[in-house]
Amino acid sequence: MAEAQRQRRIVAVRRLSEDQLAALSAIAEVEYFEDVNEANRADFLSALSQAHGLIGGKLQFDEAMLVEASSLQVVSTISVGYDHLPLEAMNRRGILLCNTPDVLTETTADTAFALIMATQRRLVELANLVREGGWRSHIGREHFGFDVHGKTLGIVGAGRIGAAIARRGALGFGMPILYTAASSKPVLEQELGAQRRDLDALLAEADIVCLSVPYNDATHHLIDADALARMKPSAALVNVARGKVVDEPALIEALRCGRIRAAGLDVFAEEPLPADSPLATMDNVVTTPHIGSATHETREAMAQLAVDNLVGALAGSGPLTAVNEDAWRRTVAEAKGV
Numbered sequence: 308m309a310e311a312q313r314q315r316r317i318v319a320v321r322r323l324s325e326d327q328l329a330a331l332s333a334i335a336e337v338e339y340f341e342d343v344n345e346a347n348r349a350d351f352l353s354a355l356s357q358a359h360g361l362i363g364g365k366l367q368f369d370e371a372m373l374v375e376a377s378s379l380q381v382v383s384t385i386s387v388g389y390d391h392l393p394l395e396a397m398n399r400r401g402i403l404l405c406n407t408p409d410v411l412t413e414t415t416a417d418t419a420f421a422l423i424m425a426t427q428r429r430l431v432e433l434a435n436l437v438r439e440g441g442w443r444s445h446i447g448r449e450h451f452g453f454d455v456h457g458k459t460l461g462i463v464g465a466g467r468i469g470a471a472i473a474r475r476g477a478l479g480f481g482m483p484i485l486y487t488a489a490s491s492k493p494v495l496e497q498e499l500g501a502q503r504r505d506l507d508a509l510l511a512e513a514d515i516v517c518l519s520v521p522y523n524d525a526t527h528h529l530i531d532a533d534a535l536a537r538m539k540p541s542a543a544l545v546n547v548a549r550g551k552v553v554d555e556p557a558l559i560e561a562l563r564c565g566r567i568r569a570a571g572l573d574v575f576a577e578e579p580l581p582a583d584s585p586l587a588t589m590d591n592v593v594t595t596p597h598i599g600s601a602t603h604e605t606r607e608a609m610a611q612l613a614v615d616n617l618v619g620a621l622a623g624s625g626p627l628t629a630v631n632e633d634a635w636r637r638t639v640a641e642a643k644g645v
Contacts, residue, residue, distance in 0.1 A: 315334060315335035315336065315359045315360070316335055316336050316337075316338065316354075316358045316359055316378070317334075317335045317337045317358060317359065317362065317617065317621075318337075318340070318351070318354045318355055318360070318361050318362075318363075319337055319338070319339045319340070319362050319363060320340045320341075320342070320343055320351075320361070320364070320366060321341070321362075321365075321385060321610070322341055324607070327611060327614045330614055330615075331360075331614060331617065331618065333618075334618055335359065335360065335621065338354045338358075340363075352372065352375065355368075355372065355375070355376045355379070356377070356378075357378060358379055359378050359379065359621060360379075360381045360620070361376075361381070361382045362383040362384075362385070362613055362614065362617050363385060364385035364609075365386070365391070366382070366384055366392065368392070369393055370393045373393065373402070379400075379402055380401075380402060381402065381405065381617055381621055382397065382402060382403070382405070383405040383613045383614070383616045383617040383626075384407070385407055385609050385610050386406060386407060386609070387406055387407060387408050387411060388549065389406055390522045392404065394631060398631055398634040398638065399638070400638070401635055403620055403629055403631065403632065403635040404630040404631050404635075405613065405616035405617065405626045405627075405628055405629050405630065406630050407608075407612045407613055407616075407628065408628055409467055409628075410605065410608040410609055411599070411605050411608075411609060412468050414599070414602050414605040415468050415519075415547055415599040415600055416468055416471035416472045416474075417475075418547055418595070418598060418599045418600075419468070419472045419517055419545055419547045419573075420472060420476070422545045422547070422571030422572070422595070423455060423517065423543070423545055423571065425571055425593040426515075426543040426545065426571040426591075426593050427452055427453045427454070427455045427458075427515070427569075428452035428453070429450070429452045429569075430593070432590050433446075433450060433452075436450070453514075453541070453568075455515075456481050457480070458482055459482065459512055459513050459514045460472075460473065460476040460477075460482040460484055460485070460514070460515050460517065461486070461487075461504070461509040461510070461512065461515065461516045462485070462486040462501075462519060463487050463506065463509065463516060463518045463520055463529070463530075464487065464518065464519040464520030464521070464548065465486040465487070465488040465492050466488075466519065466520075466521075468519045468547070469486065469488075469517070469519040470494075473486065473499055473501060474498075477500070477501070483500070484500065484501035484502070485502055485503075485504045485508075485509045485512060485513055486502070486503055486504070487505065487506050488503065491503050507537055510534055510537040511537050511539070513538075514539065514541065514543070515542065515543050515545060516530075516538060516544050517545040517546075517547070518545065518546045518547065518548040519548050520548050520552060522552055526549075526552050527551055528551065528552070528553070528554040529552050529553075530544065530546075530552060530553045530554065530557075530558070531557050532554065532560070535561040535566055535567055536561075538566070538567050540567065541568050542567050542568060543568055543569040543570060544558070544569075544570045545570070545571040545572075546570070546571070547573045548574060549574050550572075550574040550576040550577070550578065551576050553572075555584075558570060558586075559585050559586065563585075563589075568591060569591040569592065569593075570586075570591070570592045570593070572592065572593070572594050572595070573596075573597055575597075578597055579596065580594065580596070616629070
């Protein structure tokens with residue numbers, strides 16, 4: 308190992324495979340934390356203060372911690388979303404941020420469609436009926452669900468994941484597709500017959516509204532009481548985006564009073580979902596513990612892409628998927644007086 312490589316340091320947070328750790332160790336000294344908690348937080352901060360690279364899932368740090376991490380050059384998050392990271396501060400510091408888009412697209416779309424199926428057919432509620440010994444006669448109208456095939460599916464945010472959900476609905480279940488997006492999606496329109504709508508129109512027309520937008524200031528509480536009031540009383544809301552895209556108190560009230568029929572939620576404003584949240588016990592809500600990408604295959608692929616990003620960035624060949632590469636290059640060039 309070259310001397311420059313020996314002097315590099317990487318902090319890894321989250322379980323990585325032996326091969327992945329070996330790839331990191333080939334370019335730097337690696338300090339590994341399976342998790343960061345109160346017991347080891349001081350050790351983590353000490354390691355971060357000397358690190359050139361940081362890799363992990365659910366990384367949590369703020370601008371103050373960046374000040375202490377004076378050598379940090381690259382952060383490689385094992386996630387698509389990065390709203391938990393101080394991007395503007397990283398841009399000012401010239402710290403490259405890498406994420407893991409696309410490798411989880413199909414898996415997250417599977418999760419969304421599982422929630423669509425579960426909410427429409429009341430799968431969890433009726434499975435619990437059997438488990439609890441409540442199935443004593445033929446199922447009557449009070450336990451009927453609703454068809455999925457042929458229903459209008461509204462996709463709020465037709466990026467990679469939204470498009471994958473739309474394809475499942477249109478090609479697998481004959482669902483008319485509506486979508487919102489900053490610009491039109493000619494491929495989806497030609498391939499699926501999808502139609503672009505503004506949010507208000509989509510909410511009014513869709514039988515199932517599926518959220519797949521990134522979380523930012525513009526999408527905070529995008530689905531609030533007013534938005535919920537625009538939906539059909541028979542409609543279901545499915546969220547695989549971020550919890551804070553939805554105003555949860557407003558959603559709870561809408562579900563309680565029948566303003567909408569049901570919800571399927573994989574993400575929440577606070578995670579883990581508090582045990583006393585009404586969402587955890589409502590019969591017309593299906594909740595899952597943020598499992599959008601949680602399969603063996605996909606989590607391995609995400610970790611591998613994050614490792615490849617970090618190795619490429621530190622070794623000089625460049626990252627595969629970077630969030631702020633242009634801002635990072637400008638800051639680095641300015642620091643060099645270029």
